[in-house]
Every structure is written in structure tokens, then in C-alpha cells.
Amino acid sequence: MKILLALDDSARAMDEAVRLASERGAGLTALFVLDTGWSVYIGSDFLLGSTARSKFLEYTRDDEYAQERATVEAFQKRAQAAGLDCIIKTATAGRVPEAILAELAEGGYDTLIMSQPFRRGLEVMRDAATQVLKKAPCDVLFVRREE
Incomplete structure (x- = not known):
């Protein structure tokens, strides 16, 4: 059996993936x-001055990398505590659901685990879970976030 965990900051989803x-x-x-979809989302800055858009895109890029480091570290601690050898991958995508679906298609996974609501990048404002569920080639386990 192969499980894919779509990583976001949900501790419950991480714990459930490790447990399963x-x-x-x-x-x-x-x-x-x-x-990497921020550049499309914020549009053009022809009225804002020459550096406003580029500075914001630099900020979002740096923030994405910081979130990656923190999230991967939190997951690694859980996996190591359980004695699991896991594979950790990072993908770059304009849309997060597309990257998850591409990995599912390539990897031959039996189950996808993701938090609900799923919170990554612009997916905070979109319903990534529904988009993935409609096209997932495997079982999907949603783990409700503790709010």
C-alpha cells in the first residue's frame, strides 16, 4: 500500500498519515x-510603480520556502518518532491541486490524505479538497482541522 500525504500545516493530518x-x-x-500562482493572482502593477509587484512576489516566494521548511520539519519529527522511513517531496506548481493530482497519477498511490479545509498558498481562498476529490484516481481521506 502507498499513501500520499498532501502537506499543509495540519498536525492532525500529519498524525493520521503516520498512524495509518x-x-x-x-x-x-x-x-x-x-x-507559484501569486503572479497570476495579483495581476499587473503598471499603475503601482515598477517594484511593487516584484517586491510582493519576492515576499511570497520567501514565505513559501519558510512554510516548506517548517512544515517538512514538523512532519519529519512525527515520522521519526513513529520509526517510519518516509519520502518527502517538494513540487512547484501554479495551482496546488494540479501538483497533487500529478503526483497521484505518477506515483500509483492507493490513498491520499489531506486536511479539510486544505491550507496551502492560494488554496486558503479556494476549495482545493473538492478539486482534488473530483479527479483523484485513488481513495481520499480528509482529516478535519481542529479549529
Whole structure:
């Protein structure tokens, strides 16, 4: 059995993926997607001055990398505590759901685990879970966030 965890900052989703992989002796891959869609989302800055847009895009890029480091580190601690050897991947995509679906198609996974609502990049404002569920080639386990 192969499990893919779509990484965001949900501790519950991480814990559930580690638990399920441990119980079933499954391979676990965690995928963090760097959202590069901000440049499309914010549009043009022809009225804002020459550096406003580029400075914001630099900020979002740096923030994406910081989130990646923190999220991957949190997941690695959980996996190591459970004695699991996991694969951690990072993908770059204009849209996060597209990157998750591409990994599912390439990897031959049996189950996808993701938080609901899923919070990564611009997906905070969109319904990534529904987009993934409609096209996922495998079972999908949503883990509700503690609010």
C-alpha cells in the first residue's frame, strides 16, 4: 500500500498519515507544494510603480520556502518518532491541486490524505479538497482541522 500525504500545516493530518502508514505497513510519501500562482493572482502593477509587484512576489516566494521548511520539519519529527522511513517531496506548481493530482497519477498511490479545509498558498481562498476529490484516481481521506 502507498499513501500520499498532501502537506499543509495540519498536525492532525500529519498524525493520521503516520498512524495509518504504521498500522498498515504502508509506504508514506509527503508532498509539499510551493504555490507559484501569486503572479497570476495579483495581476499587473503598471499603475503601482515598477517594484511593487516584484517586491510582493519576492515576499511570497520567501514565505513559501519558510512554510516548506517548517512544515517538512514538523512532519519529519512525527515520522521519526513513529520509526517510519518516509519520502518527502517538494513540487512547484501554479495551482496546488494540479501538483497533487500529478503526483497521484505518477506515483500509483492507493490513498491520499489531506486536511479539510486544505491550507496551502492560494488554496486558503479556494476549495482545493473538492478539486482534488473530483479527479483523484485513488481513495481520499480528509482529516478535519481542529479549529
